[in-house]
Structures are given as structure tokens and as C-alpha cells.
Amino acid sequence: MSLATLLVLADGRLPAGGHAHSGGLEAQVSAGRVRDLDDVAAFLRGKLATSGLVAAAFAAAACRRPGRWAELDGGLDARTPSPALRKASRAQGRALLRAGRAMWALPPIGREPHQPTALGVLAHAAGLGPEEAAVAAAHGTTTGAASAAVRLLALDPYAVHALLARLAPACDRIAGEAARHADDAVNDLPAAGAPLLDIGAEHHATWEVRLFAS
Template sequence: MSLATLLVLADGRLPAGGHAHSGGLEAQVAAGRVKDLADVYAFLRGKLATGGLVAAAFAAAACARPAEWAELDAGLDARTPAPALRKASRAQGRALLRAGRSMWSLPAAVVPASGTAPREMHQPVAFGLLAAGAGLRPHEAAVAAAHGSTTGSASAAVRLLGLDPFAVHGLLARLAPECDRIAADAANRSADPVDDLPAAGSPLLDIGAEHHATWEVRLFAS
């Protein structure tokens, strides 16, 4: 493993469009459910335990067995009931592949004989494939995916609520041990059949995403 490679893949400054998404936070702020630093911490912790776990598990599985990416993508689609979230995930997956392919090659099992890029896929699956192409292991893919499930929302919280960025990043530091635990659990399940991978859901995020998609004015795409 290359720690430097892992840092490049997990860097929030990677031009993969993550800055345009709040991870569902904008809708929850507008609904009055997230109002201050304590609420942001609760939101991030809940997101890590649900969407973060699912993203980490599918990223680890895609890294471990890239030839099964289409089956994994279908499994993740089934775990994403909100059309708005499916659209956002695939948009981020497309952007991630575009950025990642300029640095690493996708595993040979993923690229069609024509050499063209595969169809759009969900962001965690794309993340796992890039991790494999970069020579990382499933555990590293899981750590980066779990961490990434909270960083976008944390960054958005600063803009949406005018919070102290130092305090918000302090929340990410508090969540680091939980992030490690979730990533380890996800990596340990990277060989599980698709139907047995985690399916933790967040109904309020699903509902919020559908409402958010109808707004004419918004700061974030999701």
C-alpha cells in the first residue's frame, strides 16, 4: 500500500465534483432539523453509520473484485430508493472516473474490448475500481469511502450555517475512530455476495433529496 496514493484518492480537492454536493445536508438545514454544531455532529454520525457503511462496503467489494462491478452497481442501485440520490451518485461516479482515469488505469476486467469507458456507475463502485487501479487494498478503499461520506457534508455545513470551520473539522476528528471501525467492518465483508452487503438506509435523506431536487434556487446539487 502507498499511503501517499491513498491520500491522493481521498483528497477532497480531487476535481471530482464533490464540492457541489452537501450529502443531503442542505435539505435538512432548510427543514430545520440541523441548526447548530451539535446537530451537524449528529447528522454526520448518522450518515457515517448508514450511507457511509454502505459506501465503504461497496467500495471495498469493488476494489476486491472489480470484474463484478456491474453486479455491485445494480446492488447499490437497489439500496438507493430516491431517484434524486441515484442521479447524484452516478453524476459523482462519472466525475470521479474522469478525474481518476487521468491518474490511474482502471482494472482490465472493467474496460470493454473497445477500450471505451464503462457506462455510468455509482460513486462508491467507481471509487473502489479506482482504488484497485491505484494498487490499494479493499481496506484502504473502505477507509477513504467512509471518510468521504462525511467530509462533503461537513464542508457544506460551514457554508450553510456559517459555522467555525475549525470546530466543524473537530467533529471529523471526533468521528475518526468510528470511521475506522466502520471501514474495518466493511473491508471484512468485501467478499460477501452482493445481496449480503450492508443495506442501511436513511429515509429522511431520501425524502429530503426528492424535495431538494425540486428547488429552483439551491447552493448544492444534492
């Protein structure tokens, strides 16, 4: 396993469409639920424990057995009740696939897989293991929304990165838990939900004016 390869895959500058998504934060900022750094910290912890855990587990499972991608994609559909979030996940999966194809030789996994499925398949193609795929997924869950928080709330970027550093052990823990499920049947993979993220995403998709795609 190459640590530097993992850093390439998890780098926020990877051209995989992430900058246009707020991970649900824009909807919560607009609703007045997230206003300052403490709110962002609570938002990220909640996200990590729910959609972050699911994303990490599915990335780990896809990395273990890339040939299962279609089944895993179905499992993610079942765990994503909001059509807007499904669309956002598939749009980011498609973008990640585009970047992945430029970097490694990927097996066919459809045109628009869910983002965690694509991430796991990329990690496999890059020679990484399920735990690394899970860490990349958990890390991406927090960094994407944190970067959006800097832009949406004009927060001090140092304070936001201090928050990310505090969350790093939690990312590792979640990733470790997720990776333990890498061999589970799809129906047994984690299914933690975050109803406010689902509701927020559905509202967000109807706005006429929005800065982020999701």
C-alpha cells in the first residue's frame, strides 16, 4: 500500500467535482441551523456518524470486491431516500470516475455509480485496501462540507482546519468500523440515516438560487 497514493486519492484538489457540493451544509445554513464554528462542528460530527459511516462502509466493500459494484449501488439507493441526494452522489461518482480513469486502469462500473462505490473501485485499482478506501470516504465527508462552510459562513479557515484536525481521530475510528464490514452482505452493511440531511437536500433542490449543487 502506498501512503502517497492514498493522499492523491483523498486530496481535496482532486478534480472530482467536490468543490460544487456542500454536503448538505448550504441547506442547513439557509435554514439557520448552522451559523458558527460550533454548529459546523456538530454538523460534521453528525454527518460522520451517519452518512459518513455508510459511505465509508460501502467504499470499503467496493474496494474489497469491485465486481459487486452494481449490488452495492443498489444498497446505497436503498439507504438514500432523498432523490436529490441520490442524484448528487451519482454526479460526484461520475466525476470521480472521470478523474480515476485518468489515473488508473479501472474495471467497468457503469456511467454514474454512487460516489462511495466509485471511491472503493478507484482505491482497489490504485492498489489500496478497504481500510484506506474507508478513511478516504470518511475524510472526504468532513473536508468537503468544511470547505463549503468557509465559503458560506466566511469562517476563519484556520479555525475550520483546527476543527478538521480534532475530527481526524473520529474519522479513523469510523473508517475502522466501516472496514470491518467490508465482507458483509450488502443488506448487513451500515444503514445510519440523517433525516434532516434528506429533508434539507429536497428543499435545496427546489431553490431557484443556490451556490452549491447539493
